Amino acid sequence: MAAQITPSTLSADFARLADEARAVAGADWLHVDVMDNHFVPNLTLGVPVVESLARATDTPLDCHLMIEDPDRWAPQYVEAGASSVTFHVEAAAAPVRLAREIRAKGARASMALKPATPIEPFEDLLPELDMLLIMTVEPGFGGQAFLDIMLPKIRRTRELISKHGLQLWLQVDGGVSASTIERCAEAGADVFVAGSAVYGADDPAEAVRALRARAQT
Numbered sequence: 001m002a003a004q005i006t007p008s009t010l011s012a013d014f015a016r017l018a019d020e021a022r023a024v025a026g027a028d029w030l031h032v033d034v035m036d037n038h039f040v041p042n043l044t045l046g047v048p049v050v051e052s053l054a055r056a057t058d059t060p061l062d063c064h065l066m067i068e069d070p071d072r073w074a075p076q077y078v079e080a081g082a083s084s085v086t087f088h089v090e091a092a093a094a095p096v097r098l099a100r101e102i103r104a105k106g107a108r109a110s111m112a113l114k115p116a117t118p119i120e121p122f123e124d125l126l127p128e129l130d131m132l133l134i135m136t137v138e139p140g141f142g143g144q145a146f147l148d149i150m151l152p153k154i155r156r157t158r159e160l161i162s163k164h165g166l167q168l169w170l171q172v173d174g175g176v177s178a179s180t181i182e183r184c185a186e187a188g189a190d191v192f193v194a195g196s197a198v199y200g201a202d203d204p205a206e207a208v209r210a211l212r213a214r215a216q217t
């Protein structure tokens with residue numbers, strides 16, 4: 001699959017979200033980081049903002065829920081207009097049931113792993129998912145340094161996906177930039193979240209193009 005870039009609105013200007021979405025209109029997705037100050041020590045936005053943003057942009061929304069009790073809340077993000085909803089396995093009480101519910105409501109179901117969470121215990125869950133997100137920083141904040149030690153996990157996950165003959169997308173999130181994206185792609189990732197590397201650039205649209213080109217080399 002061709003590399004997909006999903007700029008993270010965490011590094012955008014929250015007072016101008018619709019404009020910030022337009023600034024990266026060439027992106028495949030818009031990554032929306034939802035934080036509740038419990039699962040992670042930071043607070044961002046919730047369902048009403050996602051609903052407004054979904055109306056304001058044609059770019060599909062890729063919602064990353066860094067929240068407690070995603071079993072209760074994730075379906076509401078599908079109803080709000082998200083095309084892909086990612087919940088953390090560390091927070092989900094019933095990940096299979098939740099993934100099925102997200103799919104049944106019409107969105108892509110995705111599950112995220114924090115850096116210290118291994119993939120192996122979840123091998124049997126992979127067919128229930130449309131995407132797996134491997135965090136390459138501790139979730140909570142933008143602008144952190146990419147954790148190189150996650151590369152073997154990305155590689156092993158790609159091998160498991162191939163072994164089962166699945167069409168699962170493999171997303172990486174955290175510290176993805178022009179200098180780290182090639183290593184992620186080489187390890188098997190195909191969907192790349194980038195916050196500071198896109199919105200911290202003088203020309204965010206050009207940053208998206210440059211990242212995509214690098215991921216494909």
Ligand code: DX5
Pocket residue numbers: 008009010011031033064137138139140141142143144173174175176193194195196197
């Ligand atoms: C971090 C968020 C990321 C964040 C990435 O917890 O999940 O999506 O915005 O930011 P950068 O690309 O700056 O590391």
Ligand code: ZN
Pocket residue numbers: 008031032033064173193
């Ligand atoms: Zn994220």
